[in-house]
Amino acid sequence: MVGGGPAGLTAAIALAGAGLSTALVAGQPRRIDNRTTCLLAGSVAALDALGVWALCGAQAAPLRTMRIVDDTDRLWRAPEVRFEAAEIGLEAFGWNIENRHLVDALQRRAGEISDLLRIDRDARALEIADGEVRLSLADGGNLTTRLVVAADGRRSMCRAAAGIETDGRGYPQTALTFNLAHTRPHRDISTEFHTAHGPFTLVPLPGLRASLVCVVAPDEAAWIEALSADALDAEIERRSHSILGKVRVEPGHGAFPLGIETARAFAAQRIALIGEAGHVIPPIGAQGLNLGLRDAATIAELAVAARRDGGDVGSAEVIDEYNRRRRADVKSRTAAVDLLNRTLLNDFLPVQGVRGLGLYVLDRIGPLRRVMMREGVAPRLSEPRLMRGEML
Protein backbone atom coordinates (compact mmCIF):
# COMPACT_ATOMS: atom_id res chain seq x y z
CA MET A 1 0.00 0.00 0.00
CA VAL A 2 1.31 3.47 -0.85
CA GLY A 3 -0.53 6.52 0.57
CA GLY A 4 -2.28 7.01 3.90
CA GLY A 5 -5.32 9.09 2.88
CA PRO A 6 -8.81 7.67 3.49
CA ALA A 7 -8.75 5.37 0.44
CA GLY A 8 -5.31 3.94 1.28
CA LEU A 9 -6.08 3.39 4.95
CA THR A 10 -9.33 1.62 4.09
CA ALA A 11 -7.63 -0.75 1.64
CA ALA A 12 -4.83 -1.45 4.14
CA ILE A 13 -7.34 -2.33 6.88
CA ALA A 14 -9.35 -4.55 4.52
CA LEU A 15 -6.26 -6.42 3.24
CA ALA A 16 -4.46 -6.82 6.57
CA GLY A 17 -7.72 -7.50 8.42
CA ALA A 18 -8.30 -10.48 6.10
CA GLY A 19 -4.88 -11.84 7.00
CA LEU A 20 -2.77 -10.69 4.04
CA SER A 21 0.65 -9.49 5.08
CA THR A 22 0.44 -5.78 4.24
CA ALA A 23 2.79 -2.79 4.55
CA LEU A 24 1.35 0.72 4.51
CA VAL A 25 3.91 3.20 3.19
CA ALA A 26 2.62 6.60 4.22
CA GLY A 27 4.58 9.69 5.20
CA GLN A 28 2.97 12.67 6.92
CA PRO A 29 -0.06 14.19 5.12
CA ARG A 30 1.00 17.22 3.10
CA ARG A 31 -1.74 19.57 4.32
CA ILE A 32 -4.51 19.95 6.85
CA ASP A 33 -7.84 18.73 5.44
CA ASN A 34 -10.87 20.68 6.72
CA ARG A 35 -13.22 18.96 4.24
CA THR A 36 -16.07 16.67 5.12
CA THR A 37 -17.22 13.59 3.27
CA CYS A 38 -20.78 12.49 2.80
CA LEU A 39 -20.37 8.71 3.07
CA LEU A 40 -23.11 6.89 1.16
CA ALA A 41 -24.80 3.82 2.61
CA GLY A 42 -22.42 1.27 0.99
CA SER A 43 -19.36 3.12 2.30
CA VAL A 44 -20.82 3.15 5.80
CA ALA A 45 -21.58 -0.60 5.55
CA ALA A 46 -17.96 -1.26 4.51
CA LEU A 47 -16.50 0.90 7.28
CA ASP A 48 -18.81 -0.84 9.74
CA ALA A 49 -17.66 -4.29 8.58
CA LEU A 50 -14.04 -3.14 8.95
CA GLY A 51 -14.57 -1.98 12.55
CA VAL A 52 -14.07 1.70 11.67
CA TRP A 53 -17.61 3.05 11.89
CA ALA A 54 -17.83 2.15 15.59
CA LEU A 55 -14.94 4.58 16.14
CA CYS A 56 -16.41 7.57 14.26
CA GLY A 57 -20.12 7.08 13.51
CA ALA A 58 -21.09 9.31 16.44
CA GLN A 59 -19.29 12.22 14.76
CA ALA A 60 -21.36 11.94 11.56
CA ALA A 61 -24.72 13.52 10.74
CA PRO A 62 -27.38 11.76 8.65
CA LEU A 63 -28.50 13.29 5.39
CA ARG A 64 -32.17 12.42 5.08
CA THR A 65 -33.32 15.01 2.52
CA MET A 66 -31.52 16.55 -0.44
CA ARG A 67 -32.73 19.80 -2.01
CA ILE A 68 -31.50 21.21 -5.30
CA VAL A 69 -32.36 24.87 -5.78
CA ASP A 70 -31.71 26.77 -9.00
CA ASP A 71 -30.05 29.98 -7.81
CA THR A 72 -29.19 31.38 -11.23
CA ASP A 73 -30.99 34.40 -12.62
CA ARG A 74 -31.37 32.77 -16.02
CA LEU A 75 -34.50 32.74 -18.10
CA TRP A 76 -34.88 28.95 -17.92
CA ARG A 77 -34.72 28.20 -14.22
CA ALA A 78 -35.22 24.67 -12.99
CA PRO A 79 -37.86 23.94 -10.34
CA GLU A 80 -36.66 23.07 -6.84
CA VAL A 81 -36.21 19.30 -6.51
CA ARG A 82 -36.37 17.43 -3.21
CA PHE A 83 -35.23 13.88 -2.68
CA GLU A 84 -36.26 12.02 0.49
CA ALA A 85 -34.26 8.96 1.60
CA ALA A 86 -37.44 7.45 3.08
CA GLU A 87 -38.92 7.34 -0.44
CA ILE A 88 -36.45 4.54 -1.32
CA GLY A 89 -36.71 2.86 2.08
CA LEU A 90 -33.47 4.27 3.50
CA GLU A 91 -32.91 5.91 6.86
CA ALA A 92 -30.53 8.37 5.17
CA PHE A 93 -28.77 8.88 1.82
CA GLY A 94 -25.50 9.06 3.67
CA TRP A 95 -23.66 10.38 6.70
CA ASN A 96 -21.53 13.51 6.61
CA ILE A 97 -18.33 13.43 8.63
CA GLU A 98 -15.29 15.67 8.90
CA ASN A 99 -12.33 14.05 7.13
CA ARG A 100 -10.14 14.55 10.20
CA HIS A 101 -12.49 12.37 12.29
CA LEU A 102 -12.73 9.74 9.54
CA VAL A 103 -8.96 9.56 9.04
CA ASP A 104 -8.35 9.49 12.80
CA ALA A 105 -10.74 6.51 13.15
CA LEU A 106 -9.07 4.73 10.20
CA GLN A 107 -5.65 5.29 11.74
CA ARG A 108 -6.77 4.00 15.12
CA ARG A 109 -8.30 0.89 13.52
CA ALA A 110 -5.16 0.33 11.41
CA GLY A 111 -3.09 0.52 14.61
CA GLU A 112 -5.09 -2.38 16.08
CA ILE A 113 -4.26 -4.85 13.27
CA SER A 114 -1.11 -6.84 13.91
CA ASP A 115 -0.70 -7.99 10.27
CA LEU A 116 -0.39 -4.36 9.15
CA LEU A 117 3.14 -2.97 9.08
CA ARG A 118 3.22 0.85 9.18
CA ILE A 119 6.13 2.57 7.43
CA ASP A 120 5.97 6.29 8.20
CA ARG A 121 7.89 7.36 5.13
CA ASP A 122 7.06 8.22 1.54
CA ALA A 123 7.77 5.91 -1.35
CA ARG A 124 10.35 7.49 -3.65
CA ALA A 125 10.42 5.18 -6.66
CA LEU A 126 9.03 1.90 -8.01
CA GLU A 127 10.71 -0.62 -10.21
CA ILE A 128 8.76 -3.47 -11.81
CA ALA A 129 10.73 -6.57 -12.73
CA ASP A 130 10.64 -10.37 -12.59
CA GLY A 131 7.13 -10.74 -11.21
CA GLU A 132 7.72 -8.27 -8.38
CA VAL A 133 7.65 -4.58 -7.60
CA ARG A 134 10.54 -3.02 -5.74
CA LEU A 135 9.68 0.09 -3.75
CA SER A 136 12.42 2.50 -2.70
CA LEU A 137 11.59 4.51 0.39
CA ALA A 138 12.50 8.10 1.17
CA ASP A 139 15.52 8.18 3.52
CA GLY A 140 16.72 4.83 2.18
CA GLY A 141 15.49 1.27 2.53
CA ASN A 142 13.28 -0.70 0.18
CA LEU A 143 10.51 -3.26 0.02
CA THR A 144 9.59 -5.97 -2.45
CA THR A 145 6.00 -6.97 -3.10
CA ARG A 146 3.76 -8.73 -5.63
CA LEU A 147 1.03 -6.09 -5.61
CA VAL A 148 1.17 -2.34 -5.00
CA VAL A 149 -2.15 -0.72 -4.15
CA ALA A 150 -1.49 2.89 -5.13
CA ALA A 151 -3.45 5.38 -3.04
CA ASP A 152 -0.95 8.19 -3.41
CA GLY A 153 -3.41 10.82 -4.61
CA ARG A 154 -3.93 12.85 -7.73
CA ARG A 155 -0.22 13.27 -8.57
CA SER A 156 0.43 9.56 -8.11
CA MET A 157 4.05 8.54 -8.47
CA CYS A 158 2.94 4.89 -8.63
CA ARG A 159 0.62 5.62 -11.59
CA ALA A 160 3.52 7.19 -13.47
CA ALA A 161 5.77 4.21 -12.64
CA ALA A 162 3.13 1.86 -14.06
CA GLY A 163 3.15 3.91 -17.27
CA ILE A 164 -0.55 4.78 -16.95
CA GLU A 165 -1.59 8.07 -18.50
CA THR A 166 -4.63 10.15 -17.63
CA ASP A 167 -7.29 12.07 -19.55
CA GLY A 168 -8.77 15.19 -18.11
CA ARG A 169 -9.42 18.86 -18.16
CA GLY A 170 -9.47 21.74 -15.72
CA TYR A 171 -12.61 23.75 -15.01
CA PRO A 172 -12.67 27.51 -14.52
CA GLN A 173 -13.76 26.87 -10.93
CA THR A 174 -12.37 26.73 -7.41
CA ALA A 175 -14.08 24.91 -4.54
CA LEU A 176 -13.82 26.70 -1.21
CA THR A 177 -14.57 24.55 1.82
CA PHE A 178 -15.72 25.89 5.18
CA ASN A 179 -17.35 24.55 8.31
CA LEU A 180 -20.05 26.67 9.90
CA ALA A 181 -21.92 27.08 13.15
CA HIS A 182 -25.49 28.33 12.65
CA THR A 183 -28.54 29.27 14.66
CA ARG A 184 -31.39 27.47 12.81
CA PRO A 185 -31.51 23.64 12.79
CA HIS A 186 -30.66 21.98 9.47
CA ARG A 187 -33.21 19.16 10.06
CA ASP A 188 -30.83 16.67 8.35
CA ILE A 189 -31.36 18.43 5.01
CA SER A 190 -28.54 19.15 2.58
CA THR A 191 -29.22 22.04 0.22
CA GLU A 192 -27.42 22.53 -3.07
CA PHE A 193 -27.91 26.01 -4.58
CA HIS A 194 -26.96 25.86 -8.24
CA THR A 195 -25.37 29.14 -9.24
CA ALA A 196 -24.02 30.13 -12.64
CA HIS A 197 -20.45 29.39 -11.44
CA GLY A 198 -21.15 26.10 -9.70
CA PRO A 199 -22.93 24.63 -6.71
CA PHE A 200 -23.05 26.13 -3.21
CA THR A 201 -23.73 23.08 -1.04
CA LEU A 202 -24.60 23.02 2.66
CA VAL A 203 -24.39 19.60 4.27
CA PRO A 204 -25.43 18.84 7.88
CA LEU A 205 -22.91 18.07 10.62
CA PRO A 206 -23.96 16.99 14.13
CA GLY A 207 -25.73 19.71 16.15
CA LEU A 208 -26.00 23.26 14.87
CA ARG A 209 -23.13 22.87 12.40
CA ALA A 210 -22.84 22.31 8.67
CA SER A 211 -20.12 22.00 6.07
CA LEU A 212 -20.07 24.14 2.98
CA VAL A 213 -18.56 23.59 -0.45
CA CYS A 214 -18.78 26.82 -2.40
CA VAL A 215 -17.76 26.50 -6.05
CA VAL A 216 -16.96 29.81 -7.73
CA ALA A 217 -14.73 31.32 -10.41
CA PRO A 218 -11.06 31.54 -9.28
CA ASP A 219 -11.03 35.36 -9.00
CA GLU A 220 -14.21 35.28 -6.91
CA ALA A 221 -12.63 32.62 -4.69
CA ALA A 222 -9.64 34.90 -4.10
CA TRP A 223 -12.03 37.75 -3.22
CA ILE A 224 -13.93 35.56 -0.72
CA GLU A 225 -10.70 34.28 0.85
CA ALA A 226 -9.56 37.85 1.46
CA LEU A 227 -12.71 38.85 3.42
CA SER A 228 -12.47 39.66 7.14
CA ALA A 229 -14.13 37.15 9.49
CA ASP A 230 -17.26 39.31 9.97
CA ALA A 231 -17.60 40.06 6.26
CA LEU A 232 -17.18 36.35 5.46
CA ASP A 233 -19.96 35.40 7.91
CA ALA A 234 -22.26 37.95 6.26
CA GLU A 235 -21.34 36.84 2.73
CA ILE A 236 -21.94 33.15 3.45
CA GLU A 237 -25.25 33.92 5.14
CA ARG A 238 -26.30 36.00 2.13
CA ARG A 239 -25.39 33.24 -0.32
CA SER A 240 -27.22 30.66 1.79
CA HIS A 241 -30.35 32.86 1.79
CA SER A 242 -30.25 32.65 5.63
CA ILE A 243 -31.82 29.18 5.55
CA LEU A 244 -29.62 28.24 8.51
CA GLY A 245 -30.17 31.56 10.32
CA LYS A 246 -27.11 33.46 11.55
CA VAL A 247 -23.89 31.90 10.37
CA ARG A 248 -20.43 31.89 11.95
CA VAL A 249 -17.66 30.51 9.77
CA GLU A 250 -15.19 28.42 11.78
CA PRO A 251 -11.46 29.19 11.43
CA GLY A 252 -9.61 27.50 8.55
CA HIS A 253 -10.77 26.75 5.05
CA GLY A 254 -9.67 24.83 1.96
CA ALA A 255 -9.37 25.92 -1.68
CA PHE A 256 -9.32 23.32 -4.48
CA PRO A 257 -8.96 24.15 -8.18
CA LEU A 258 -11.45 21.86 -9.90
CA GLY A 259 -10.95 19.51 -12.75
CA ILE A 260 -11.59 16.03 -13.92
CA GLU A 261 -8.88 13.44 -14.38
CA THR A 262 -9.31 9.74 -15.12
CA ALA A 263 -6.57 7.16 -15.50
CA ARG A 264 -6.64 5.35 -18.86
CA ALA A 265 -6.34 2.07 -16.95
CA PHE A 266 -7.00 1.42 -13.27
CA ALA A 267 -4.28 -1.18 -12.96
CA ALA A 268 -1.24 -2.37 -14.87
CA GLN A 269 1.94 -4.28 -14.13
CA ARG A 270 1.09 -5.28 -10.53
CA ILE A 271 0.01 -1.74 -9.62
CA ALA A 272 -3.67 -1.06 -8.86
CA LEU A 273 -4.81 2.55 -8.58
CA ILE A 274 -7.38 3.48 -5.96
CA GLY A 275 -8.95 6.79 -4.92
CA GLU A 276 -7.71 9.97 -6.54
CA ALA A 277 -4.69 8.14 -7.99
CA GLY A 278 -7.25 6.68 -10.41
CA HIS A 279 -9.91 9.38 -10.73
CA VAL A 280 -10.52 12.96 -9.68
CA ILE A 281 -13.99 14.47 -10.06
CA PRO A 282 -15.56 17.73 -8.90
CA PRO A 283 -17.40 17.68 -5.55
CA ILE A 284 -20.93 17.31 -6.93
CA GLY A 285 -23.22 14.59 -5.64
CA ALA A 286 -20.71 13.28 -3.05
CA GLN A 287 -19.15 10.70 -5.36
CA GLY A 288 -15.33 11.10 -5.12
CA LEU A 289 -14.29 9.25 -1.99
CA ASN A 290 -17.28 6.91 -2.20
CA LEU A 291 -15.83 5.73 -5.52
CA GLY A 292 -12.41 5.52 -3.84
CA LEU A 293 -13.77 3.30 -1.08
CA ARG A 294 -15.38 1.02 -3.69
CA ASP A 295 -11.94 0.79 -5.37
CA ALA A 296 -10.39 -0.16 -2.01
CA ALA A 297 -13.06 -2.79 -1.32
CA THR A 298 -12.74 -4.24 -4.83
CA ILE A 299 -8.97 -4.66 -4.89
CA ALA A 300 -9.03 -6.12 -1.37
CA GLU A 301 -11.74 -8.61 -2.41
CA LEU A 302 -9.75 -9.72 -5.48
CA ALA A 303 -6.40 -9.99 -3.68
CA VAL A 304 -7.88 -11.91 -0.75
CA ALA A 305 -9.65 -14.33 -3.13
CA ALA A 306 -6.42 -14.88 -5.10
CA ARG A 307 -4.47 -15.60 -1.93
CA ARG A 308 -7.13 -18.03 -0.64
CA ASP A 309 -6.94 -19.92 -3.94
CA GLY A 310 -3.18 -20.14 -3.45
CA GLY A 311 -2.57 -17.72 -6.31
CA ASP A 312 -0.54 -14.58 -6.91
CA VAL A 313 -2.21 -11.42 -5.49
CA GLY A 314 -0.78 -9.29 -8.31
CA SER A 315 -1.33 -11.71 -11.20
CA ALA A 316 -2.52 -10.57 -14.63
CA GLU A 317 -5.95 -12.08 -13.79
CA VAL A 318 -6.29 -9.89 -10.68
CA ILE A 319 -5.11 -6.81 -12.57
CA ASP A 320 -7.49 -7.44 -15.51
CA GLU A 321 -10.44 -8.19 -13.28
CA TYR A 322 -9.85 -5.04 -11.21
CA ASN A 323 -9.77 -2.97 -14.40
CA ARG A 324 -12.92 -4.60 -15.63
CA ARG A 325 -14.85 -4.15 -12.39
CA ARG A 326 -13.95 -0.51 -11.83
CA ARG A 327 -14.30 0.81 -15.37
CA ALA A 328 -18.09 1.17 -15.65
CA ASP A 329 -18.58 2.57 -12.16
CA VAL A 330 -15.85 5.22 -12.42
CA LYS A 331 -16.63 6.22 -16.01
CA SER A 332 -20.40 6.50 -15.57
CA ARG A 333 -20.11 8.65 -12.45
CA THR A 334 -17.39 10.82 -13.93
CA ALA A 335 -19.51 11.41 -17.04
CA ALA A 336 -22.62 12.26 -14.98
CA VAL A 337 -20.79 14.74 -12.74
CA ASP A 338 -19.02 16.30 -15.72
CA LEU A 339 -22.31 16.71 -17.60
CA LEU A 340 -24.10 18.26 -14.64
CA ASN A 341 -21.25 20.67 -13.96
CA ARG A 342 -20.97 21.70 -17.60
CA THR A 343 -24.68 22.37 -17.98
CA LEU A 344 -24.42 24.63 -14.94
CA LEU A 345 -21.56 26.58 -16.48
CA ASN A 346 -23.20 26.78 -19.89
CA ASP A 347 -24.99 30.03 -20.69
CA PHE A 348 -26.50 28.69 -23.92
CA LEU A 349 -30.26 28.96 -23.52
CA PRO A 350 -31.27 25.55 -24.98
CA VAL A 351 -28.77 23.83 -22.66
CA GLN A 352 -30.33 25.61 -19.69
CA GLY A 353 -33.77 24.57 -20.96
CA VAL A 354 -32.76 20.90 -21.16
CA ARG A 355 -31.26 21.02 -17.67
CA GLY A 356 -34.42 22.62 -16.27
CA LEU A 357 -36.57 20.07 -18.07
CA GLY A 358 -34.44 17.21 -16.74
CA LEU A 359 -34.88 18.37 -13.16
CA TYR A 360 -38.60 18.99 -13.76
CA VAL A 361 -39.04 15.44 -15.06
CA LEU A 362 -37.12 14.06 -12.08
CA ASP A 363 -39.32 16.04 -9.74
CA ARG A 364 -42.54 14.83 -11.34
CA ILE A 365 -41.89 11.21 -12.26
CA GLY A 366 -41.62 9.23 -9.03
CA PRO A 367 -40.28 5.90 -10.41
CA LEU A 368 -37.56 7.67 -12.41
CA ARG A 369 -36.62 9.75 -9.39
CA ARG A 370 -36.40 6.63 -7.23
CA VAL A 371 -34.21 4.78 -9.75
CA MET A 372 -31.88 7.77 -9.84
CA MET A 373 -31.76 8.05 -6.07
CA ARG A 374 -30.98 4.34 -5.67
CA GLU A 375 -28.28 4.46 -8.33
CA GLY A 376 -26.75 7.59 -6.74
CA VAL A 377 -26.49 5.86 -3.37
CA ALA A 378 -25.48 2.35 -4.45
CA PRO A 379 -24.55 1.29 -7.97
CA ARG A 380 -26.28 -1.84 -9.25
CA LEU A 381 -23.14 -2.90 -11.10
CA SER A 382 -19.77 -3.57 -9.56
CA GLU A 383 -20.72 -3.37 -5.91
CA PRO A 384 -18.00 -5.14 -3.92
CA ARG A 385 -18.94 -7.41 -1.03
CA LEU A 386 -17.68 -5.09 1.69
CA MET A 387 -20.22 -2.48 0.52
CA ARG A 388 -22.92 -5.00 1.39
CA GLY A 389 -21.41 -5.33 4.86
CA GLU A 390 -19.92 -8.78 4.13
CA MET A 391 -16.50 -9.64 5.50
CA LEU A 392 -13.75 -10.70 3.10
Ligand SMILES: Cc1cc2nc3c(=O)[nH]c(=O)nc-3n(C[C@H](O)[C@H](O)[C@H](O)COP(=O)(O)OP(=O)(O)OC[C@H]3O[C@@H](n4cnc5c(N)ncnc54)[C@H](O)[C@@H]3O)c2cc1C
Ligand atom coordinates in the same frame (compact mmCIF):
# COMPACT_ATOMS: atom_id res chain seq x y z
C1 LIG B 1 -14.12 20.29 -1.93
C2 LIG B 1 -14.22 18.81 -1.97
C3 LIG B 1 -15.28 18.15 -1.34
C4 LIG B 1 -15.42 16.75 -1.41
N1 LIG B 1 -16.51 16.15 -0.83
C5 LIG B 1 -16.68 14.80 -0.99
C6 LIG B 1 -17.84 14.13 -0.47
O1 LIG B 1 -18.73 14.71 0.16
N2 LIG B 1 -17.96 12.79 -0.69
C7 LIG B 1 -17.01 12.10 -1.37
O2 LIG B 1 -17.18 10.88 -1.55
N3 LIG B 1 -15.91 12.69 -1.85
C8 LIG B 1 -15.72 14.02 -1.68
N4 LIG B 1 -14.60 14.64 -2.19
C9 LIG B 1 -13.54 13.81 -2.79
C10 LIG B 1 -12.62 13.28 -1.69
O3 LIG B 1 -12.25 14.31 -0.81
C11 LIG B 1 -11.41 12.63 -2.30
O4 LIG B 1 -11.85 11.64 -3.20
C12 LIG B 1 -10.54 11.97 -1.25
O5 LIG B 1 -10.06 12.88 -0.31
C13 LIG B 1 -9.36 11.29 -1.91
O6 LIG B 1 -8.77 10.43 -0.98
P1 LIG B 1 -7.49 9.60 -1.39
O7 LIG B 1 -7.16 8.75 -0.20
O8 LIG B 1 -7.66 8.97 -2.72
O9 LIG B 1 -6.35 10.72 -1.64
P2 LIG B 1 -5.65 11.73 -0.65
O10 LIG B 1 -6.51 12.08 0.49
O11 LIG B 1 -5.09 12.81 -1.51
O12 LIG B 1 -4.45 10.87 -0.05
C14 LIG B 1 -3.29 10.58 -0.75
C15 LIG B 1 -2.20 10.35 0.29
O13 LIG B 1 -1.04 9.84 -0.36
C16 LIG B 1 0.09 10.44 0.21
N5 LIG B 1 1.20 10.30 -0.74
C17 LIG B 1 1.38 10.99 -1.90
N6 LIG B 1 2.52 10.59 -2.49
C18 LIG B 1 3.06 9.63 -1.68
C19 LIG B 1 4.24 8.83 -1.76
N7 LIG B 1 5.11 8.95 -2.78
N8 LIG B 1 4.48 7.94 -0.77
C20 LIG B 1 3.61 7.79 0.28
N9 LIG B 1 2.48 8.55 0.40
C21 LIG B 1 2.21 9.44 -0.58
C22 LIG B 1 -0.35 11.87 0.52
O14 LIG B 1 0.46 12.46 1.52
C23 LIG B 1 -1.78 11.63 1.01
O15 LIG B 1 -1.80 11.41 2.40
C24 LIG B 1 -14.45 16.02 -2.13
C25 LIG B 1 -13.38 16.67 -2.77
C26 LIG B 1 -13.27 18.05 -2.70
C27 LIG B 1 -12.12 18.73 -3.42
